[in-house]
Amino acid sequence: MSLTLENAQVDDPQGRRILGPLSLQLSESRIGVVGNNGCGKSTLLRLLAALQMPSQGCVRGFGTTTQEQGEQWPRWVGVVFQNTDHQLLFPTVIEELAFGMKQLGWPDAEARAQQALAERPGWAYRRVHELSGGEKKWVCLRAVLLMQTQVLLLDEPSSGLDQGQRRQLRAELAGLEQQQIIASHDPQDLQHCERVIWLEQGRVRAEGAASEVLEAYLDA
Ligand SMILES: Nc1ncnc2c1ncn2[C@@H]1O[C@H](COP(=O)(O)OP(=O)(O)OP(=O)(O)O)[C@@H](O)[C@H]1O
Ligand SMILES: [Mg+2]
Numbered sequence: 001m002s003l004t005l006e007n008a009q010v011d012d013p014q015g016r017r018i019l020g021p022l023s024l025q026l027s028e029s030r031i032g033v034v035g036n037n038g039c040g041k042s043t044l045l046r047l048l049a050a051l052q053m054p055s056q057g058c059v060r061g062f063g064t065t066t067q068e069q070g071e072q073w074p075r076w077v078g079v080v081f082q083n084t085d086h087q088l089l090f091p092t093v094i095e096e097l098a099f100g101m102k103q104l105g106w107p108d109a110e111a112r113a114q115q116a117l118a119e120r121p122g123w124a125y126r127r128v129h130e131l132s133g134g135e136k137k138w139v140c141l142r143a144v145l146l147m148q149t150q151v152l153l154l155d156e157p158s159s160g161l162d163q164g165q166r167r168q169l170r171a172e173l174a175g176l177e178q179q180q181i182i183a184s185h186d187p188q189d190l191q192h193c194e195r196v197i198w199l200e201q202g203r204v205r206a207e208g209a210a211s212e213v214l215e216a217y218l219d220a
Pocket of ligand 2: 041042043082155
């Protein structure tokens with residue numbers, strides 16, 4: 001099972017091309033997406049998350065496409081946004097963590113959320129808007145991991161985290177079985193990927209083994 005882009009293209013409201021056309025089969029268990037600011041990384045992840053529909057072409061997966069069954073996508077694909085403000089919706093940490101699981105219809109959503117907070121005593125009723133940037137990131141990641149989707153899309157997962165938190169995050173992600181597609185300009189986030197795709201102005205400039213593509217990107 002893999003996500004596939006078929007001539008997928010995204011245009012902005014003025015009709016200017018932001019991404020594509022891209023045709024990619026994303027089957028490796030760790031895929032990195034690298035590229036400069038504005039090259040289309042977040043747009044690509046939004047397409048794969050069914051948060052944005054292609055202007056042309058399609059995104060296929062799970063026996064269907066985002067156009068046909070995008071509303072089912074959250075069952076299969078979890079996404080951690082680049083900007084936590086685009087993800088956090090609720091006043092308290094516990095509500096935030098339980099929400100996704102509730103949407104999936106899990107009766108023990110609240111209990112699972114409480115369990116996840118065992119390592120952060122006193123956090124359940126902390127106000128989300130009072131958390132630091134890195135703490136918000138932790139909540140966003142935790143909420144998505146709790147949903148145990150088959151695919152995880154991570155947009156700049158380590159931005160805003162201190163070194164200790166980055167190490168912990170990388171170790172945790174390395175231990176997960178879920179497929180991960182990670183967008184980042186930090187090569188350290190992508191070193192372990194089986195395949196790295198380098199985007200430039202919405203198109204693939206290069207792709208292949210992480211060491212080669214990241215080296216070429218850093219030299220460019
Ligand atoms: N809704 C929109 N309307 C117009 N332009 C948009 C829209 N969304 C994205 N863009 C443009 O598309 C391009 C790609 O944006 P995107 O956020 O995908 O880049 P990115 O690679 O994630 O950048 P960064 O590294 O800064 O996060 C940018 O030039 C951006 O201005
Ligand atoms: Mg981005």
